[in-house]
Amino acid sequence: MSHKNKSIIFIILIVFISVLSVMFVVPIKTVETRNYMDTFVTISVDSTLFNKKNVDKAIDKAFSEIERIENVLSFYNEDGIIYALNTNGYLTKEKVTPELEYLIKKSVYYSDVSGGAFDVTIHPILNLWKEGLWTEDSERQNRVIKDELSRIGYKKILIDDNGIFLDGVKIDLGGIAKGYAADRALKILKDEGFDKALVNIGGDMVAGDGVWKIVLSDPDDLDNYITSFNISNKAVATSGNYERYFDPSKKIHHIIDPRTGYPASECISVTIIADKGIDADALATSVFVLGPEEGLNLVNSLDNVDALIIDDDRNIYRSNNLSKFEDLQFHSNA
Numbered sequence: 610m611s612h613k614n615k616s617i618i619f620i621i622l623i624v625f626i627s628v629l630s631v632m633f634v635v636p637i638k639t640v641e642t643r644n645y646m647d648t649f650v651t652i653s654v655d656s657t658l659f660n661k662k663n664v665d666k667a668i669d670k671a672f673s674e675i676e677r678i679e680n681v682l683s684f685y686n687e688d689g690i691i692y693a694l695n696t697n698g699y700l701t702k703e704k705v706t707p708e709l710e711y712l713i714k715k716s717v718y719y720s721d722v723s724g725g726a727f728d729v730t731i732h733p734i735l736n737l738w739k740e741g742l743w744t745e746d747s748e749r750q751n752r753v754i755k756d757e758l759s760r761i762g763y764k765k766i767l768i769d770d771n772g773i774f775l776d777g778v779k780i781d782l783g784g785i786a787k788g789y790a791a792d793r794a795l796k797i798l799k800d801e802g803f804d805k806a807l808v809n810i811g812g813d814m815v816a817g818d819g820v821w822k823i824v825l826s827d828p829d830d831l832d833n834y835i836t837s838f839n840i841s842n843k844a845v846a847t848s849g850n851y852e853r854y855f856d857p858s859k860k861i862h863h864i865i866d867p868r869t870g871y872p873a874s875e876c877i878s879v880t881i882i883a884d885k886g887i888d889a890d891a892l893a894t895s896v897f898v899l900g901p902e903e904g905l906n907l908v909n910s911l912d913n914v915d916a917l918i919i920d921d922d923r924n925i926y927r928s929n930n931l932s933k934f935e936d937l938q939f940h941s942n943a
C-alpha cells in the first residue's frame with residue numbers, strides 16, 4: 610500500500626472514530642420547558658447524541674404524565690378525581706385510585722407531624738383572601754375567618770376501607786401535587802433509560818443520577834443568589850411568599866396558616882431537601898407555616914430531611930445536616 614493510501618485510510622479512521630465518540634461518548638444536555646400546573650416546568654436530561662431521539666420521546670412522556678396529574682388532581686377540572694371527591698363529598702373504595710390514596714395519606718401524615726400547619730382543606734380560606742377579604746376592616750376579617758375556620762380541618766377527611774369521606778370539607782392538593790408530579794416525571798425518564806435527569810416544576814425539583822447544582826435565588830433580588838446545593842437522587846422544594854400576592858402591599862399571599870386563618874407571616878422562603886419531591890413539597894409548605902423555630906425543629910426531627918429557611922427579617926436558618934449539600938464557595942452575604 611502506498612504511503613498516500615495509508616494516510617487516507619488513517620484520516621478516514623480518525624474521522625470515523627471522532628464521529629463515533631461524538632455520537633456515543635460526548636455528553637449532550639437536552640432542556641425543555643413547558644407550562645403545566647400553573648407554572649413553568651423544565652425537564653433536563655443528560656445523554657449522548659446517539660439517543661437524542663429517544664430523549665425527546667422520554668421527555669414528551671414525562672410532560673404527558675405531569676399533564677395527566679394536573680388534570681386528575683386539579684381543584685377546578687370537572688373531569689378530575691379531586692373534583693368528583695369534592696363535589697360528592699365521598700369516593701367509594703372502588704373509585705379511590707392508589708395515587709389518590711397515596712397523596713391523601715401523605716397529606717394527612719404531614720398535617721399530623723406539623724401539628725396542623727399543613728392542611729389540604731384550607732382552600733375556602735385561601736379563596737376568601739383571594740377574593741378581597743384583605744380590603745375589609747380587621748374586625749370583619751376576624752369574624753369571617755373564625756367562622757370559616759370552624760368548618761375546615763384535615764381531621765374531617767376520613768379515609769378507611771370503605772373509601773374516602775369528607776365531612777363538609779374540600780381538598781386542594783396545591784401544596785403537595787407539584788412535588789409528586791416531579792417524582793412521577795423523573796420515574797418515567799428513568800424507566801425510559803435516562804437516569805441523569807432533573808425535573809423542575811415551578812421550583813419543586815427532583816434530581817436523578819449525576820450531580821445537579823441548584824441555585825437558591827435571593828427573594829429580594831431574583832437576579833442574585835443566596836447559596837447553591839449539589840444534589841443527586843434527591844428532591845429540593847421551595848415555598849416562598851414572593852411569587853403570588855393578592856394585595857398591593859404584598860402581605861396577602863397563597864400560603865395560609867390553618868391555625869389562624871391568616872397568611873403565614875414568619876418566613877419569606879423555605880427550601881427543603883428530601884428524598885422525594887412529594888415530601889419536600891409538603892414540608893416546604895408546612896415549615897413555611899410553622900415559622901423558623903418550630904419548622905427547624907420539625908425538619909431536624911425527621912430522617913433525611915434538610916432545610917434552609919429565610920425569615921421575614923432576612924435571617925437565615927439552616928438544619929443540622931444542610932452542609933452536606935451546600936456549596937459553600939457559592940455563599941453570598943444575603
Ligand code: AMP
Binds near residue numbers: 785847893894
Ligand atoms: P406551595 O407553593 O407548595 O407552598 O403550595 C402553596 C399552595 O398550597 C397554595 O396555592 C394552596 O393551594 C395550598 N396551601 C396553602 N396553604 C396551605 C396549607 N397551610 N397547607 C396545605 N396546603 C396549603
Ligand code: MG
Binds near residue numbers: 785890
Ligand atoms: Mg409545597
